[in-house]
Amino acid sequence: MSAEHFKNEVSDFHSFSPDGLALSAFLLSFPPDKAELLNVARRSLLRGIGVRGAGPLSRLARVGLVHVRGARSPRGTCWDLSHLLFLASLTLVAWLFIATPSSCCCSSLSLSLSLSTSSPSPSMKQRNPTTKQTSPMPGHSGASEYTALGGESSxxxxxxxxxxxxxxxxxxxxxxxxxxxxxxxxxxxxxxxxxxxxxxxxxxxxxxxxxxxxxxxxxxxxxxxxxxxxxxxxxxxxxxxxxxxxxxxxxxxxxxxxxxxxxxxxxxxxxxxxxxxxxxxxxxxxxxxxxxxxxxxxxxxxxxxxxxGVISLLPFVVMGLVAIPDLKPSRWLMVDLDNVNWGLYLNTLFWNLxxxxxxxxxxxxxxxxxxxxxxxxxxxxxxxxxxxFFPLLIGTGAIPVERKLWSDGxxxxxxxxxxxxxxxxxxxxxxxxxxxxxxxxxxxxxxxxxxxxxxxxxxxxxxxxxxxxxxxxxxxxxxxxxxxxxxxxxxxxxxxxxxxxxxxxxxxxxxxxxxxxxxxxxxxxxxxxxxxxxxxxxxxxxxxxxxxxxxxxxxxxxxxxxxxxxxxxxxxxxxxxxxxxxxxFRFSISANLQDCGPAFHQCNDHP
Known part of the structure; x- marks a missing residue:
């Protein structure tokens, strides 16, 4: 069935109970291009809610896991992790809706309906569809998984x-x-x-x-x-x-x-x-x-x-051993402060360090x-x-120094x-x-x-x-x-x-x-x-x-x-x-990132 048909069907549930209201609000705001996943959610929702939403959430969770473990797609392949995340998110978000005061739930439903039935205004930020999960500013531990924009895990x-x-x-x-x-x-x-x-x-x-x-x-x-x-x-x-x-x-x-x-x-x-x-x-x-x-x-x-790295440094170790008989430490002390190209000198040091x-x-x-x-x-x-330091020590100490010859190579x-x-x-x-x-x-x-x-x-x-x-x-x-x-x-x-x-x-x-x-x-x-x-x-x-x-x-x-x-x-x-x-162009903020702090958010609010 089409995503639009499913949304019309689901809209009949929202007056049954707070549970049905919450699940309808979530499903109605789901992207319309996920028709296959919507149909899975539809079957799960119908089996779990039954009449007037009797015990929907626990049943939905059980039915969803059955779908993930046993169901197969039309191509005969097992459901991947994105299906599991979808069904788990479905149950979690529904619980969050129900744990919210009724006024907030109603406003969330209105927002979901408006997002799903009306075209976005020119001022709507393209990055909004990705919900940003924040942690206390500024740090959390590091091993983050690869997650595509939009929150779908690959x-x-x-x-x-x-x-x-x-x-x-x-x-x-x-x-x-x-x-x-x-x-x-x-x-x-x-x-x-x-x-x-x-x-x-x-x-x-x-x-x-x-x-x-x-x-x-x-x-x-x-x-x-x-x-x-x-x-x-x-x-x-x-x-x-x-x-x-x-x-x-x-x-x-x-x-x-x-x-x-x-x-x-x-x-x-x-x-x-x-x-x-x-x-x-x-x-x-x-x-x-x-x-x-x-x-x-x-x-x-x-x-x-x-x-x-090993191959690049090894010849200079060999060069140092070969150069030991020819080293003259007095060459290391050569200096002419009246003949120094300070610009080239500092740029070379800066670039190399x-x-x-x-x-x-x-x-x-x-x-x-x-x-x-x-x-x-x-x-x-x-x-x-x-x-x-070691190669310079070898090169300047083992042979007579002619500064004009010291260039690339x-x-x-x-x-x-x-x-x-x-x-x-x-x-x-x-x-x-x-x-x-x-x-x-x-x-x-x-x-x-x-x-x-x-x-x-x-x-x-x-x-x-x-x-x-x-x-x-x-x-x-x-x-x-x-x-x-x-x-x-x-x-x-x-x-x-x-x-x-x-x-x-x-x-x-x-x-x-x-x-x-x-x-x-x-x-x-x-x-x-x-x-x-x-x-x-x-x-x-x-x-x-x-x-x-x-x-x-x-x-x-x-x-x-x-x-x-x-x-x-x-x-x-x-x-x-x-x-x-x-x-x-489309711009999005990954849902896997931590909070950058108030300076980022205050300056990132574009009209």
């Missing part, structure tokens, strides 16, 4: 594994570092001493505070979206969207760098990759191949990251994030610092000098694999960020759709398209552009962190940085000053393009809200 998505601590460590490693490939410009810009000191001191000023904030905020809001949710909870969804736009664009720019680095390390062995059509084809093929691997699943990416917060956009995919995320960040921090030349062609080939292969790992980790972060924003209603609903492997299909496609379009930029331009945008996003993160500490000091935080409110503010001052310095040192071209990108974000959010109001 059995295919529920079977995917969460990311454990070891794959998470290497995903963070590749989000931030991936090995020493790309640090050569620090020696070129400032010499050996400042390069070595930079990779020891800079983590204290920048990496540790950012990692600590990521640990606290990521466990406070254990969901995909990460820093977008943090800023939204403190400053409202408009600024949360700006955060998401700038960080996503920064991540896409960052990802455009890895095919460039990959080819820079291979061009000494394959000269045709220096430029022209072969290089363009190589960038395109590499991007598509790595994008497909991201499409196949985050768990695969995590375990592949472990393998790539940031993005600790990127893993927060995958928190919803992590197993037990309240414990796993802080530990993984700690282990990754040690791995990243050693992965930079120079570690492969050092390997040839120390060990021969075989070691150079190994370092080049390690670089290629390292850039592969960094690309996959960044792509995962960017795409799941878009999924998290869509689940919060900030982006159209199609961004929240997952592939059969549980990965955000449209997020991956959009991120890959951005990488291809930006791959024409040079290494220095990419680094400067992404750093500029990243700085704006990090300032908002610091503001959100401090504001939530001040406004919600007693909120649930599974991991809390062991400092008070004053300590939180003091901890954010040095990295904030560093951000301002990096922004001030940006080239005029990069600054202009970045400001244009920021302005696009300021206009894009109102355009999306207008598209939502005009129903050009």
């Amino acid at each position: 059995p295919k998505l529920e079977k995917f594994q969460k990311v454990s601590i070891i794959p998470l460590v290497f995903l963070i490693f590749y989000e931030v570092s991936g090995g020493p490939f790309g640090v050569e410009d620090s020696v070129k810009a400032a010499g050996p001493l400042l390069a070595l000191l930079g990779f020891l001191i800079f983590p204290l000023i920048w990496s540790i505070p950012e990692a600590l904030i990521t640990a606290e905020m990521g466990t406070m809001f254990p969901e995909n979206g990460g820093y977008v949710v943090w800023v939204s909870s403190a400053l409202g969804p408009y600024w949360g969207f700006q955060q998401g736009w700038m960080k996503w664009l920064s991540g896409v720019i960052d990802n455009a760098l890895y095919p460039v680095l990959f080819l820079d390390y291979l061009k000494s062995a394959v000269p045709d990759l220096e430029g022209g059509f072969p290089r363009t084809v190589a960038v395109l093929v590499l991007t598509l191949a790595l994008t497909y691997m991201n499409y196949r699943g985050l768990t695969i990416v995590g375990w592949v990251a472990i393998l790539l 940031n993005y600790w917060d990127s893993i927060s956009t995958l928190t919803g995919e992590v197993d037990n994030p309240s414990k796993t995320l802080p530990r993984a960040l700690f282990y990754a921090l040690i791995l990243v610092v050693l992965g930079y 120079y570690f492969s030349d050092i390997a040839k000098i120390l060990g021969g062609v075989w070691l150079r080939s190994w370092v080049q292969a390690a670089s290629a694999l390292s850039n592969t790992g960094m690309f996959m980790a960044e792509m995962s972060s960017d795409s799941f960020q878009l999924l998290g924003m869509a689940e919060r209603g900030m982006l159209p609903e199609f961004f929240a759709k997952r592939s059969c492997y549980g990965t955000p299909l449209f997020g991956i496609l959009f991120s890959a398209s951005g990488v291809i379009m930006l791959s024409w930029l040079s290494f220095q331009e990419i680094v400067a552009a992404e750093n500029f945008l990243y700085c704006f996003g990090m300032i908002m993160e610091f503001v959100a962190f401090v504001k939530l500490r001040v406004k919600h000091p007693t909120a649930s935080r599974p991991y809390r940085i062991p400092v008070g409110t004053v300590g939180s503010i003091l901890m954010c001052i040095p990295p904030t000053m560093l951000l301002l310095v990096v922004v001030a040192l940006a080239p005029n071209k990069v600054m202009g393009l970045s400001l244009v990108a920021v302005m696009i974000g300021l206009v894009l959010e109102p355009c999306l809200r207008y598209a939502e109001k005009r129903r050009w």
Whole structure:
């Protein structure tokens, strides 16, 4: 029977009893496209209610379970979990209606009838059909299941594994570092001493505070979206969207760098990759191949990251052993303060030691994030610092330092000098694999960020759709398209552009962190940085000053393009809200998310 026919039939029940009234109200508001489920509910309702609703709820529950256990669909397959959830929700919601005072029940019935019989007005929010389940602001424990927008659980998505601590460590490693490939410009810009000191001191000023904030905020809001949710909870969804736009664009720019680095390390062995059509084809093929691997699943990416991490770091261990006879510690002390390119130096340090917060956009995919995320960040921090400092110590101490030679790919030349062609080939292969790992980790972060924003209603609903492997299909496609379009930029331009945008996003993160500490000091935080409110503010001052310095040192071209990108974000959010109001795109809020706090809801009430 049709859904409309069933609704007319059910409407005859609502005067029988409060139970019949409640069940009618619920069924009449059920989406009309679920005709098969409506017929199941109809049979259950008729058998359970009987005449004038005598004992309907217990009977309905029993009949519903019989349907789930024994009934089969017309295709001969057993009822899946969505049928069980539907029947369980039917009974639960009916009880909630009956437990409500009669006046509320009548108003609920009127609302249900109006929703089911009248067309929605233009001002009705498309996100309303999804009821948002909230927990006390701001945190609950982390392992949330995959749930499609609209509250329907997908059995295919529920079977995917969460990311454990070891794959998470290497995903963070590749989000931030991936090995020493790309640090050569620090020696070129400032010499050996400042390069070595930079990779020891800079983590204290920048990496540790950012990692600590990521640990606290990521466990406070254990969901995909990460820093977008943090800023939204403190400053409202408009600024949360700006955060998401700038960080996503920064991540896409960052990802455009890895095919460039990959080819820079291979061009000494394959000269045709220096430029022209072969290089363009190589960038395109590499991007598509790595994008497909991201499409196949985050768990695969995590375990592949472990393998790539070991292979990428191993040749530098061998290089260190080979270089021991040639080490001269006096070379480490070389410095010329009158010949320092501070802009290149700081940009190189900043680029190689940031993005600790990127893993927060995958928190919803992590197993037990309240414990796993802080530990993984700690282990990754040690791995990243050693992965930079040790190769620099070898490269600057084992051969005479000529600063002008220290540019992208120079570690492969050092390997040839120390060990021969075989070691150079190994370092080049390690670089290629390292850039592969960094690309996959960044792509995962960017795409799941878009999924998290869509689940919060900030982006159209199609961004929240997952592939059969549980990965955000449209997020991956959009991120890959951005990488291809930006791959024409040079290494220095990419680094400067992404750093500029990243700085704006990090300032908002610091503001959100401090504001939530001040406004919600007693909120649930599974991991809390062991400092008070004053300590939180003091901890954010040095990295904030560093951000301002990096922004001030940006080239005029990069600054202009970045400001244009920021302005696009300021206009894009109102355009999306207008598209939502005009129903050009569907927007929904996932029912599986926790409460973002009053700032989000007050700013998210659109007329």
